[in-house]
Amino acid sequence: MEQQLIDWLVARLGGDPRLDVPNGDDAAVLRPPAGRRTVFCTDMLCEGVHFPRAPDYDPRAVGHKAIAVNLSDVAAMAGCPEAAVVSVSLPREGGQRIGEALLEGMLAIAERFEMPLVGGDTTSWDGPLAVNVAMLGSVAAGRVWRRDGCRVGDVVLVTGAVGGSLAGRHLAVEPRVDEARLIAEAFTVHGAIDISDGLALDLSRMMQASGCGAELDLAAVPIHADAVAASKRDPAGGTPLMRALGDGEDFELLISLAADDAERLLEAIAAGRLAGWPGTPLTAIGRVVAGHGLVAVAEDGRRSSLPPTGYQHAFT
Numbered sequence: 207m208e209q210q211l212i213d214w215l216v217a218r219l220g221g222d223p224r225l226d227v228p229n230g231d232d233a234a235v236l237r238p239p240a241g242r243r244t245v246f247c248t249d250m251l252c253e254g255v256h257f258p259r260a261p262d263y264d265p266r267a268v269g270h271k272a273i274a275v276n277l278s279d280v281a282a283m284a285g286c287p288e289a290a291v292v293s294v295s296l297p298r299e300g301g302q303r304i305g306e307a308l309l310e311g312m313l314a315i316a317e318r319f320e321m322p323l324v325g326g327d328t329t330s331w332d333g334p335l336a337v338n339v340a341m342l343g344s345v346a347a348g349r350v351w352r353r354d355g356c357r358v359g360d361v362v363l364v365t366g367a368v369g370g371s372l373a374g375r376h377l378a379v380e381p382r383v384d385e386a387r388l389i390a391e392a393f394t395v396h397g398a399i400d401i402s403d404g405l406a407l408d409l410s411r412m413m414q415a416s417g418c419g420a421e422l423d424l425a426a427v428p429i430h431a432d433a434v435a436a437s438k439r440d441p442a443g444g445t446p447l448m449r450a451l452g453d454g455e456d457f458e459l460l461i462s463l464a465a466d467d468a469e470r471l472l473e474a475i476a477a478g479r480l481a482g483w484p485g486t487p488l489t490a491i492g493r494v495v496a497g498h499g500l501v502a503v504a505e506d507g508r509r510s511s512l513p514p515t516g517y518q519h520a521f522t
């Protein structure tokens with residue numbers, strides 16, 4: 207029953223100083239952080255698209271992902287997560303168990319990033335599981351990261367490693383919230399985007415928004431071990447590099463900084479001078495150039511046009 211799940215959740219939720227009215231009322235009332243802008247985003251996950259079909263999904267992992275992908279969007283704006291609301295369509299069969307496990311997965315990561323769940327809606331139906339999260343964040347006025355601010359001469363950096371996430375990593379998303387906050391506190395970032403649909407596609411989106419092009423040093427792209435393993439298993443699906451460029455669901459950050467700032471940032475991390483840095487690799491993979499589109503630069507210096515491969519939801 208819906209009420210049973212809501213009662214369980216309200217009892218499970220802790221309080222939060224940002225909440226002006228305790229959980230369980232018609233709507234959440236928040237105390238907005240003074241002097242900051244509101245970041246607001248939403249992301250929906252559907253069974254069979256963003257996670258496996260029943261009975262092959264772990265509802266806890268789905269809950270984790272639903273919060274993590276929104277945190278990734280907030281991080282891509284250099285935002286601090288403040289609150290989230292959750293809407294779920296539960297299958298009638300096993301809905302209570304699925305709902306509780308889903309919310310436990312959500313609460314575990316929400317608590318880790320000190321972000322309260324402040325409300326939501328539950329329905330049940332004869333369809334598959336669908337989960338939507340809407341998230342609020344905040345950012346100091348004038349300090350937000352945008353995708354349209356890249357400048358010619360910038361260096362493009364990527365967090366972590368990319369490719370092959372469908373082997374399982376796409377569920378265990380690690381949002382780069384702390385990395386974004388630490389970089390934003392100490393450096394001026396011209397452009398940023400998170401990689402949801404593929405490095406090449408999301409980089410091309412950032413360049414298009416900025417009215418620039420980018421050169422990508424293929425040998426510098428940090429290829430995840432999952433991409434190497436996936437290519438071994440299924441060579442027809444592309445080389446590890448192709449998977450790194452186009453697989454998507456990596457939820458790493460692409461950021462663009464003036465060349466000397468990028469150098470100082472990489473040095474600060476290498477020397478352990480960025481206090482609190484979680485140890486995530488940060489790699490320079492190319493630079494912003496005049497023009498449009500992406501150019502791949504091979505290790506021997508050969509250049510070729512790079513198609514913006516990646517995942518796009520299809521509909522007519």
Ligand SMILES: [Mg+2]
Nearest residue numbers: 279282400402
């Ligand atoms: Mg995004």
